[in-house]
Amino acid sequence: MTQQEPAAAGATEGATEAAGATEAAADWLDGRLSIYAAARNNLRKIFPDHWSFMLGEICLYSFIILILTGIYLTLFFNPSMGEVVYHGSYTPLNGIRMSEAYKSTLDISFDVRGGLLIRQIHHWAAIVFVAAMLVHMMRVFFTGAFRKPREINWLFGFLLLVLAMFEGLMGYSLPDDLLSGTGIRFLEGALLSTPIVGTYITLFLYGGEFPGTDIIPRFYSIHVLLLPGLMLALVLTHICYVWYHKHTQFAGPGRTERNVVGMPFFPVYVAKATGFFFLVFGVITLAAAVASVNPIWAYGPYRPDQVSTDAQPDWYMGMPEGLIRIMPGWEVRAWGHTLELGVFIPLALFGLVLVAIGFYPYLEGWITRDKREHHLLDRPRNRPVRTALGVAWVTEYLILLLAGGNDVVATRFHLSINTITWACRILVLLGPVVAFSVTRRWALGLQRRDRDKVLHGRETGIIKRLPHGEFVETHEQLTPAALHTLTAHEHPEPVALPPAVDGNGVRARTRPLELLRARLSAAYFGPGGQIPWPSTPQHDELTTRQHLAQQAHLTQQAQPAEPADR
Ligand code: HEM
Ligand code: HEM
Numbered sequence: 001m002t003q004q005e006p007a008a009a010g011a012t013e014g015a016t017e018a019a020g021a022t023e024a025a026a027d028w029l030d031g032r033l034s035i036y037a038a039a040r041n042n043l044r045k046i047f048p049d050h051w052s053f054m055l056g057e058i059c060l061y062s063f064i065i066l067i068l069t070g071i072y073l074t075l076f077f078n079p080s081m082g083e084v085v086y087h088g089s090y091t092p093l094n095g096i097r098m099s100e101a102y103k104s105t106l107d108i109s110f111d112v113r114g115g116l117l118i119r120q121i122h123h124w125a126a127i128v129f130v131a132a133m134l135v136h137m138m139r140v141f142f143t144g145a146f147r148k149p150r151e152i153n154w155l156f157g158f159l160l161l162v163l164a165m166f167e168g169l170m171g172y173s174l175p176d177d178l179l180s181g182t183g184i185r186f187l188e189g190a191l192l193s194t195p196i197v198g199t200y201i202t203l204f205l206y207g208g209e210f211p212g213t214d215i216i217p218r219f220y221s222i223h224v225l226l227l228p229g230l231m232l233a234l235v236l237t238h239i240c241y242v243w244y245h246k247h248t249q250f251a252g253p254g255r256t257e258r259n260v261v262g263m264p265f266f267p268v269y270v271a272k273a274t275g276f277f278f279l280v281f282g283v284i285t286l287a288a289a290v291a292s293v294n295p296i297w298a299y300g301p302y303r304p305d306q307v308s309t310d311a312q313p314d315w316y317m318g319m320p321e322g323l324i325r326i327m328p329g330w331e332v333r334a335w336g337h338t339l340e341l342g343v344f345i346p347l348a349l350f351g352l353v354l355v356a357i358g359f360y361p362y363l364e365g366w367i368t369r370d371k372r373e374h375h376l377l378d379r380p381r382n383r384p385v386r387t388a389l390g391v392a393w394v395t396e397y398l399i400l401l402l403a404g405g406n407d408v409v410a411t412r413f414h415l416s417i418n419t420i421t422w423a424c425r426i427l428v429l430l431g432p433v434v435a436f437s438v439t440r441r442w443a444l445g446l447q448r449r450d451r452d453k454v455l456h457g458r459e460t461g462i463i464k465r466l467p468h469g470e471f472v473e474t475h476e477q478l479t480p481a482a483l484h485t486l487t488a489h490e491h492p493e494p495v496a497l498p499p500a501v502d503g504n505g506v507r508a509r510t511r512p513l514e515l516l517r518a519r520l521s522a523a524y525f526g527p528g529g530q531i532p533w534p535s536t537p538q539h540d541e542l543t544t545r546q547h548l549a550q551q552a553h554l555t556q557q558a559q560p561a562e563p564a565d566r
Helices: 005-033 035-042 051-074 100-110 115-142 151-173 178-192 198-206 215-245 265-290 315-326 341-368 384-404 406-413 417-456 480-487 512-525 536-558
Strands: 083-085 097-099 332-334 337-339 458-465 471-476
Touching: 005 035, 051 115, 051 215, 051 265, 083 100, 097 100, 100 115, 115 151, 115 265, 115 315, 115 384, 151 178, 151 215, 151 315, 151 341, 178 198, 178 315, 178 341, 198 215, 315 341, 315 384, 315 417, 341 384, 341 512, 384 406, 384 417, 384 512, 406 417, 417 480
Parallel strands: none
Antiparallel strands: 083 097, 332 337, 458 471
16 A cells, blocks of 8 residues: 555545535536526537637627626726816826716726726727627628528627627717717717707706716717616527527538537536637737837826817727718708708718628518528628629728828828828728629639539649640639539529519509519629529530540550551
8 A cells, every 4th residue: 555545535525525415516507597408418519620619609608708898997996077187197287177987087097906907908909899890790791601590690780780780889978078079079060960859969968068967978878878778688598599599500511401510508508608708808808018009198188179180089989080080071951950961961971881781681681582590601702793792892991980080190190181081081982892892703703613613623733744744733623512512502493583474464563663673683693693603415525525634634645646667
């Protein structure tokens, strides 16, 4: 017997006791909540694997980080517009009159232990949150994961995106620094431009004339209570739907519309997801620790008579900002009222774009008349028109982001602000059209390449010289798995117009909506929308030709090209 044995035996006994206690606790819970049945049904749930499926997780984890850090901030932030004179650690602002909201944010930054880091994590998490949402949304869009039965979940996700943008706007308005105030002023202008109800909405929200003393406390309630509450409910519903519908998967051998191929939720995904949460938290914390964001002490407290150059909203508000900056300052005065078209048109456009994004799944469903469920994802190249629409939208977004920062571009690159504005005006109209047509052609080109690969195999890059001098490139047949993946997608037919003459020989009237649907469907699935597979005779001919060429090749290799004697 060695010295260690009693200790080891003691440890085993302890572990057995702990396991027994855990089991007893689990039994107690099961007697009340039937957790065994719930665990049996859910823990082995299968999830398919693809790197792009982690984008939704980044949204989820940054949302959790926002809630955790936000709760910490509420302990020290004072959402009051009451005025105080600052005497604190940040000496350059000593003796300056400011709101209590601004002062408490300075205190969080300079006097609260870990305050600045938490503030920065909160702000960085907000930036990552909205960025992850946009990229996640584009993944869902480009792969067609929004199709039946997931249209509702797309709508929930879309609502989350809109709420997050406004949650962010409210958040960076809270510290009441010069930049915040400029944002609140911008919002006031935007609301005032709404015809008929604009003035009433503004007076109601601001509790009187701008800036008043109500706006920060009101934004605070909305920021820490109303919107996070709504978002939490939506996030939970969103994830429940992902669970209920089961995740989509990319086509591949053994994967069909009726099964899910992947790894079990427990233990594989639980372990992966936990690790990934800490990775996201770590990266955001690192960014917060090394990269300063929103240094409000450098901007100073808000004063309505001041505005700084380079005043920029957070990047996700770049689109409305850009639209307003490039719009000519049109104004109509009639019957004693002013219609501020220069602000109202861009905002209406922004709203329309958002609505179009939210309802896109229904629009595509209407165009394609497709009522089936889809659990296999599309490769973006196989739906060129949809992919091109997505790229056109991203292009438009980026151009407007640039337009929204026209003052920054002008000062950093020593350019004329008018030149930038005019360039953006032209680009906003041309950019999406060019992006659409280049992407569509590109996707069609990739489809052609896939078709060639299926018919002729993969180009190996190995050139062989035949005995009679001809050079040929050898092709390698695809593996059955690759062949399956490349040929798994459907080739839908465009929706046909109803016959011009009905069964009784009477001319039928085509309704404009049906005509529109037929045209759009032809654009999606006509010759400009997909590369048809070769017809059966074409396919047979190609295979025979390939076979003959191979035979000839083999014969030539077997016989010397130049007979030695005759
Ligand atoms: C708070 C924001 C969001 C969170 C926490 C979230 C979370 C998730 C998670 C974890 C998944 C499963 C993994 C994945 O596919 O990435 C998912 C799937 C999905 N999300 Fe989101 N999401 C958010 C925003 C959005 C947005 C903005 C949209 C679209 C407008 C959207 C639409 C969808 C759809 C349709 C699915 C199902 C995809 C499939 O099964 O392939 N989500 N979401
Ligand atoms: C869910 C999405 C959220 C987003 C996108 C968001 C965004 C922001 C942003 C951008 C700021 C400005 C930070 C800065 O000063 O640089 C902010 C401030 C703040 N947020 Fe949030 N936030 C969210 C959720 C929450 C939640 C859930 C809480 C509280 C429970 C919270 C509490 C606060 C407080 C107290 C401030 C003011 C303190 C400060 O500015 O340092 N936030 N938020």
